[in-house]
Amino acid sequence: MRLLLDECIDRKLAREFPGYEVKTVPQMGWAGVKNGQLLALAEVEFDVFITVDRNLSFQQNLPQFNIAVIVLQASSNRLADLKPLASRVLAILTMVTKGQATIVSE
Template sequence: MKLLLDECIDRKFAREFVDYEIKTVPQMGWAGVKNGQLLALAEAEFDLCITVARNLSF
């Protein structure tokens, strides 16, 4: 399973997910991308995006 950690999540959190492929938004070169566009990018490449953002598009 491929997981994406939003830039608001501490990258150390990735250690909790053993046996998963994990990338962070900055690792993908997506730092600063707005939430709606970020969701579209993430949907194309990841199974799950972990964030604490409250203003995501539905």
């Protein structure tokens, strides 16, 4: 399973997902790409897109994309605030549905 971390997430969070292939938006050369185009690019190479953008599911028609979205909701997007959510993400990764957003919060 391939995971893509949004550019607003510290790349060090990738270490929290052992056994998965994890890339970041900047590593893919997609920094600055708008969400709709980003999801279209991501669905070709990734299974799950992880973001902190709470508005993504309202701004995009997620069912048209063949990628699952996980929205992390923490007090900030700092690594220290996101790391505690990683175990919850790992617990649901096999159950997320492509074309839908799943919220993981504190």
